[in-house]
Amino acid sequence: MIELPRGMHKKVSKAFDIWGIEELYPPQIDSLEPIANNENLVVAVPTAAGKSIIAYIAIMNKVFRRGKALYVVPLRALASEKFEELKELSQLGIRVALSYGDYDEDDRRLESYDVVVATSEKADSLLRHRSKWLQDLQVIVADEVHLMNDVGRGPTLEVILTRFKQLNPDAQLICLSATIGNSAEIAGWLDARLILSDFRPVSLKEGVVQGNEVTLDDMGHIEFKNRTGNTLTDAVLDGILDSYDGAGQVLIFVNTRRSAESSAEEMAKVLAGHLSEDDLRELRTISGSVGRSDAKVIQKLKRSIAGGVSFHHAGLSNEQRKIVESAFKNRRIKALFATPTLAAGINLPARRVIVRDHTRFESWNPRAPIPILEIKQMFGRAGRPKYDKEGESWILARKPEEVDVLLERYVWGKPEEVLSKLGSRPALRMHLLSSFATNYVRDMDEMWEFIRSTFYAYQNDTWKISTDVEELVEFLDEEGFLNREGDNVEATDLGKRVARLYIDPLSAVVIRDTLLSEKNKVTTFSILHTICHTTDVHPLFVRRKDSDYVTKYMYAHEDELLIPIPEDDTEYEWYLSSVKTAMFLMEWIGENDESVEAGEDRIETLFNLGPGDVRNKVETAVWILYAMRELSRLYNTGMTAEIDKVSLRVEHGIREELIPMIQVRGVGRIRARRFFEAGYNSLDKVRKATISELASVKGIGRHLAIQIKNSIDPDGEHTIEEEPETPQEEDIKQSRLFDFNG
Ligand SMILES: Nc1ncnc2c1ncn2[C@@H]1O[C@H](COP(=O)(O)OP(=O)(O)OP(=O)(O)O)[C@@H](O)[C@H]1O
Numbered sequence: 001m002i003e004l005p006r007g008m009h010k011k012v013s014k015a016f017d018i019w020g021i022e023e024l025y026p027p028q029i030d031s032l033e034p035i036a037n038n039e040n041l042v043v044a045v046p047t048a049a050g051k052s053i054i055a056y057i058a059i060m061n062k063v064f065r066r067g068k069a070l071y072v073v074p075l076r077a078l079a080s081e082k083f084e085e086l087k088e089l090s091q092l093g094i095r096v097a098l099s100y101g102d103y104d105e106d107d108r109r110l111e112s113y114d115v116v117v118a119t120s121e122k123a124d125s126l127l128r129h130r131s132k133w134l135q136d137l138q139v140i141v142a143d144e145v146h147l148m149n150d151v152g153r154g155p156t157l158e159v160i161l162t163r164f165k166q167l168n169p170d171a172q173l174i175c176l177s178a179t180i181g182n183s184a185e186i187a188g189w190l191d192a193r194l195i196l197s198d199f200r201p202v203s204l205k206e207g208v209v210q211g212n213e214v215t216l217d218d219m220g221h222i223e224f225k226n227r228t229g230n231t232l233t234d235a236v237l238d239g240i241l242d243s244y245d246g247a248g249q250v251l252i253f254v255n256t257r258r259s260a261e262s263s264a265e266e267m268a269k270v271l272a273g274h275l276s277e278d279d280l281r282e283l284r285t286i287s288g289s290v291g292r293s294d295a296k297v298i299q300k301l302k303r304s305i306a307g308g309v310s311f312h313h314a315g316l317s318n319e320q321r322k323i324v325e326s327a328f329k330n331r332r333i334k335a336l337f338a339t340p341t342l343a344a345g346i347n348l349p350a351r352r353v354i355v356r357d358h359t360r361f362e363s364w365n366p367r368a369p370i371p372i373l374e375i376k377q378m379f380g381r382a383g384r385p386k387y388d389k390e391g392e393s394w395i396l397a398r399k400p401e402e403v404d405v406l407l408e409r410y411v412w413g414k415p416e417e418v419l420s421k422l423g424s425r426p427a428l429r430m431h432l433l434s435s436f437a438t439n440y441v442r443d444m445d446e447m448w449e450f451i452r453s454t455f456y457a458y459q460n461d462t463w464k465i466s467t468d469v470e471e472l473v474e475f476l477d478e479e480g481f482l483n484r485e486g487d488n489v490e491a492t493d494l495g496k497r498v499a500r501l502y503i504d505p506l507s508a509v510v511i512r513d514t515l516l517s518e519k520n521k522v523t524t525f526s527i528l529h530t531i532c533h534t535t536d537v538h539p540l541f542v543r544r545k546d547s548d549y550v551t552k553y554m555y556a557h558e559d560e561l562l563i564p565i566p567e568d569d570t571e572y573e574w575y576l577s578s579v580k581t582a583m584f585l586m587e588w589i590g591e592n593d594e595s596v597e598a599g600e601d602r603i604e605t606l607f608n609l610g611p612g613d614v615r616n617k618v619e620t621a622v623w624i625l626y627a628m629r630e631l632s633r634l635y636n637t638g639m640t641a642e643i644d645k646v647s648l649r650v651e652h653g654i655r656e657e658l659i660p661m662i663q664v665r666g667v668g669r670i671r672a673r674r675f676f677e678a679g680y681n682s683l684d685k686v687r688k689a690t691i692s693e694l695a696s697v698k699g700i701g702r703h704l705a706i707q708i709k710n711s712i713d714p715d716g717e718h719t720i721e722e723e724p725e726t727p728q729e730e731d732i733k734q735s736r737l738f739d740f741n742g
């Protein structure tokens with residue numbers, strides 16, 4: 001029986017039964033009193049030490065008293081995992097919601113839940129919409145709080161914490177991380193109790209591999225058999241085989257997608273010979289569930305999985321990643337080659353982690369060392385209580401001299417300090433504007449008060465901050481986002497709209513200036529290029545070999561470019577990238593030589609993008625197109641309808657002629673094209689067609705034909721009879737991965 005301190009809601013102990021927890025871990029016990037006393041907490045304890053449970057206890061303690069809670073995580077995958085864990089508490093009457101995506105909405109639906117799990121971007125956007133229920137929040141959890149150190153997402157997390165500190169000073173803040181070098185400083189900033197510990201429920205043996213020998217943390221040595229050869233790759237393969245002999249699964253971190261793919265394939269060839277009949281059969285089924293596709297990356301994925309190995313990176317679609325994760329969790333996939341996207345927070349059954357690469361490509365240094373903080377996160381994926389009794393984390397030395405260096409740095413070393421990144425221009429610009437636009441601050445005094453409450457101000461000299469902030473406020477004022485009268489500052493309509501659109505004010509300036517400029521010719525390409533030239537769209541890198549065809553394309557479409565081609569060299573590079581990104585979107589919507597929507601294979605060949613990348617790029621493009629449309633409406637440019645059309649086409653990846661068909665439920669870009677080829681160029685034609693006629697279209701089948709009839713003509717009598725699936729239906733299901741609407 002777990003004892004709870006006075007002040008803690010009694011019902012909390014019921015959750016332990018649900019989770020099957022018999023005893024609390026020491027850092028969890030240490031957290032009980034401060035939680036009951038409503039103190040803020042910074043929990044800085046090792047990976048796998050059960051930090052989430054600490055947060056869940058604080059959440060329940062408030063929710064059982066009718067309070068509400070927000071659990072903020074950096075990544076969607078982690079959001080889903082935490083959501084699943086919290087959902088088990090529904091037996092205790094706790095209602096949990098998962099929220100991400102769609103930034104321009106005031107998610108009223110969330111009002112009726114007790115706990116909301118959200119990514120930091122989503123939480124920030126909810127704050128901007130001043131969703132009312134946020135004021136009722138009594139617990140805010142920031143998981144993986146070391147992410148404040150990240151240039152991209154750190155500032156958002158920092159602003160959320162600052163905002164809540166100001167907005168609900170009584171709400172309890174719970175920050176969790178296994179890898180912060182300056183936890184006391186963060187606790188100081190948040191006025192929080194620091195829970196420090198080096199407890200780990202499952203022991204983790206960290207070490208450096210060189211050849212077939214591992215030098216451990218305590219300088220002990222272990223060896224594993226040399227079976228495949230003497231190269232570095234062979235050492236990794238041997239390390240996997242060795243673990244497989246002991247029935248342990250391995251997670252291998254590498255620094256590029258390409259090498260994740262090729263290593264997985266190579267390993268699969270070796271491992272396949274060792275697998276049981278049962279495993280091979282199951283793996284074939286899993287591999288089949290990935291779907292048919294002509295993209296090479298998917299072919300590789302399927303071949304690897306069939307051999308008991310897989311890879312995991314952002315180029316895979318969400319569904320594909322889920323298949324891989326669950327097959328690894330079910331222990332069918334024995335070895336998983338991942339890029340670091342998989343690192344933070346996730347629970348996986350990896351008995352052994354091998355970090356193959358400890359450097360990565362950065363523009364300033366192609367072999368930049370990976371921070372200790374990140375390597376420790378990778379190490380921490382091994383030996384998770386739910387799955388394993390012990391864990392091993394090894395990092396690969398490329399030569400014998402490297403062993404000591406790596407031991408020193410990554411095994412014995414402590415994670416770096418978390419440094420605020422709110423001072424970065426785009427971040428500060430965006431958050432300053434949103435502070436005014438949402439009325440969180442109404443004059444210069446309040447603005448300075450907000451700035452003073454940030455971690456950025458806590459860590460930096462006042463003079464540096466005041467120059468940066470003043471300069472940006474001036475920019476916002478000059479560009480028409482703010483109205484300043486004496487000390488009073490108000491966001492203009494433009495400022496308010498831009499803050500809600502969740503884009504960098506500089507992107508808004510680029511879009512507005514092009515919308516209002518003199519133009520000779522506005523085409524789909526003009527619109528796409530404009531959005532690709534904003535700071536919110538991460539453009540595609542122009543490799544040396546791409547430079548020619550991108551330049552040629554650019555000059556061929558020069559009269560359609562609404563932003564002039566720059567003279568300056570660095571700006572020119574960036575400009576070429578934006579052209580290449582727009583070219584990708586043009587292919588995607590079939591504005592190409594072939595006049596047909598590009599498939600996975602073509603996009604992969606031309607742009608080196610996998611299905612997951614395509615999804616991400618398309619999502620961003622649709623979001624910025626939406627912003628462009630809203631600005632166009634604000635300025636009454638007469639381009640709004642055109643932008644809407646382009647946006648719809650980008651969302652679905654279609655040429656104009658498919659717009660009618662895409663409206664039908666169950667029809668995505670691939671099916672829409674097939675319908676069109678069969679002569680269906682309007683909804684009316686579909687309405688008039690019989691079920692058999694629709695069913696005879698390639699890849700449609702009877703089942704879908706009835707469904708389509710039902711959705712177009714709900715009053716008609718089109719019943720769905722149970723019928724075995726035709727091979728054609730199977731075929732279309734396979735291509736579902738790229739048929740997003742399907
Ligand atoms: N007291 C406990 N008894 C048994 N299992 C526990 C206990 N506390 C937590 N666990 C389990 O330990 C696992 C790891 O917990 P959790 O994910 O919270 O780790 P973490 O500290 O957040 O690690 P990371 O830093 O990697 O995110 C989970 O599967 C969780 O259910």
Ligand SMILES: [Mg+2]
Nearest residue numbers: 051052143345
């Ligand atoms: Mg965690």
